[in-house]
Amino acid sequence: MKKIDKTINELHLYEKKLLKQLDEDPNLTPDEMAEKLDIPSKAVTSAAGMLASKNIINMNKNTTDIINLSDEGLDYAENGLPEHRILKALQEYEKEGIKEVGMDDVIQKAGVTKQQMNFAIGTLMRNHWAHIDKGNLKIEPEAITINITQLPEIQFLHYLKEHPNIADNEIPKEYKKIQKQFSKRKGLFNIKTQQDFTFSLCDEGKQIIEHGFEIQDEATQLTHEQLKTGEWKNLHYRGYDINASAPKNYPGKIHPLQQTIEEIRSIFIDMGFDEAKGTILESAFWNFDMLFQPQDHAAREMQDTFYVKNPPKADLPDSELVKMTKAEHEHGGNTGSTGWQYNWNEDVARQIVLRTHTTGLSVRHLNENEPPLKMFSIGRVFRRETIDYKHLPEFHQVEGIVAGEDMSFKNLLGILKEFYRKLGFKVRFRPAYFPYTYLSVESEIYVPEKRKWMELGGSGMFRPEVLEPLGIKTQVAAFGLGIERLAMIRYGIEDIRMLYQSDIGWLRNLPVTRNIKQY
Template identity: 55%
Template sequence: MVYKTDELHIYEKKVLKAFESLGFSLKPEKIAKKQKMDIKAVMSAAGSLESKNLVKIHRKTDYLIRLNDEGLKYAKEGLPERRLLNYLLEKKSIKMKDLFRESPFEKKDINIGIGWLKKKNCIKIKKGVLEVTKKCEKFIDKDFEDEKLLKELLKKEEIWYSSLTKDLKKGYELLKNRGLLDIKEKTTHVLEITEEGKKLLDEGLEIIEEATQVTHEDLKSGRWKRLKYRPYDIFVEYPKIYPGKTHPLRDIIEEIRKIFISMGFKESRGPIVESAFWNFDSLFQPQDHAAREMQDTFYLKNPKICDLPDEKLVKKVKDVHEHGGSTGSEGWGYKWDISIAKKPVLRTHTTCISARFLFENKPPVKMFSIGRVFRRETITYKHLPEFHQVEGIIASKDVTFRDLLGTLREFYKKLGFEVRFRPAYFPYTYLSTECEIYLPEKGSWIELGGAGMFRPEVLEPLGIKTPVAAFGLGIERLAMIKLGIDDIRMLYRSNIEWLRKNPLVKGIKLS
């Protein structure tokens, strides 16, 4: 694109004009001094001229290197590996256990020294005996690369990276990786006029002060007629705007909330710190169940115990666990321990909210809850120790397992998924099923949660005499599918680029 001189801002003209008298390759500071401009104004104009191919900006980055406190200590006292090497040369060889017991060095310095001497191929360890290698003999009276730079920095205090020799640059990498340097980055600029810029200069540049705004006095006095105005370019590029918006995971949670509300469910909430009684015992989960173990559940040190609810309820739960109550079940056939039930945990599922709700509210009811749950999971691309779950129940004398399947099918349909069910096992439901949705692009089904009819052993202590359909569904996996991501950790990373690319408002369709 060819630019005319009257299309340029006055600062752009001033920068170009400087090349006319000072040469074709200039530092911004020199232009600022010549044209009596602020350096920021020069760089702003240069950036605009570069986008118009009238000026080329050459950038050069250098690093000012200094020793930090730990580096200064090593420069004065010697690196741990050097002090250890000198000690080993006196001993010839030494057992590892004797080294830690007899040497004058701290355990930390010994570990650091051994690690770096191994990296520098200066020692070998065989059957617990540490010896100096022949390869290291040349370093007895010769400095390592990092030692050379340490000595230089001790003498000069600070050095520019560009001035380092090849050996010192190797030492720089070693010391930087060890965190012994204080590094400051500095970028310098050189502006060079292009052939297009020279042509524009040859045409002649007239620098006239331009009006950036018209005042009341300008209008009143008629001065506005004599002012020089810069042409307004309606095709000029504009910066992208990224307004504030809710997180994509929060959008999906709100979408799920609106779906259940539209289906006639009432929302409920419960505490994150829960007693083992509500989290496990009330749901007929035996006290020796694998899910209760420390590797699956977060137990709290404080508070040490939780208060339990109504004594009658506790007694009924105990009886169901030990003998099955009056349900016709044999229970689990063990001696139920109230002290285990009092242990505080971070809830492992939101099903405990359903148990509480049924105890406090009599059927008919339709309830759902959305909340965070916690499990001792290793963090991977598909597992987190903390995630969201949506839980729900339908309690009515007429509710059936078929009603449960129909409800879940309708829920997933509103989210835009095809769903199927397959048999499953859960301690607190029977019949039980797992929900799976189909992913056409992958040609496979993925499991998203469990559901079933609460067992009589769960309902009897709570005083519920009607059937109760229950479900618990994971939200993060749904979010991954809807957002098109393969790593669950992305939902919790501060990846500003990914967050910006997601739509401002996600449509919620309630069919």
């Protein structure tokens, strides 16, 4: 195909229409062309832009100032400029035989402000209309007969009043000087800048016109009929404008914390764990006592734990379990341990708390299920923490237990390692202490950006004092890990509070979904 045929072939409908129009009458404005061609004027400018980018036409941008009188300008057209009013006042005084007038009198008679007077004096003197003599204004003889309405300034203002929306370049030459003077006085005119284009054919455009082309309508929607008859093959289609801008789209998505929770859930389910669910309100019995946490333990203090007033007391489980728990606390039951050596108080165990961890749920589960078992649970826990960038009084934990004959401490470490590996983290363990486990460890993961290890939660093997009342004979590995901190690291969040703020900007810019299966 010849180059020119190819160029013509690539022209869109509006571009062709515009080319023809330019050939017929190049002097129309885009709006006029739009009207003639019966297409939107935006389409004319964009078609022209396309033609210009292909060097088929020239596009010249013109800016024009459209001028109108402001309210002040209209007032001056009617009543004269301040200096005119002053001159008129002086002429009237002169008629009454008064040749010298005090400033304040003139101001009053002319109906001008003091400021206008100060400004006008210069003009009055420059025009030889008046001068100041000992503080009074004196009219010059040659100014006595001046006809104010005949002054070019007033004539110009009248002209503008009669020609609203006049383009700057249409103002008659004789007024140009006055216009320039007036432009120094602010506020006489309202000026709007209008942008317009004129188009002209380039050489290539002329060649295309000379070569000639057909204007075919473009199919936008295909009909059933056209498809059936095969007519669609002969239709002319509008090309896609791949450079057209599209509106930004923010699809709905799962909150990053919730996404992390879902991911954790699917990892444990993949690893063969059953999910258990508990309640946020828990008795001190299950939250603390069943975990061999002595009743004077610091964590139970009001400043660490939220106690609930209503309901006032919790029911305790069957008396056997309570009795054995009391025995563990007081002297270690039959485990060979000495216990905590104090008088265990049932009323303290009946207190109701917002659960401080999800470990209470794990012992509840052990009370109702026989090993071997693997259970996990995800839920909110509450502690009286001072809020800062990595502490919230309310956060999520994932808790778990694995109970079985051959369960060992090493198995526990292996499970945790595997869990974190599936989330994409490397974990290390540090010895720790919990009243209900032995051995106990704290897991930490490495945050490369911060070059720091971050604490994520505790784990260990439940002690005999915990297991005996439950009648569990096997080993039980247990863990309870924080979730918010994991989410922080995954999403590069510096401050844990961000997870609970509806900060649209941050959430909007997160990817819709993470690639969950990284492992």
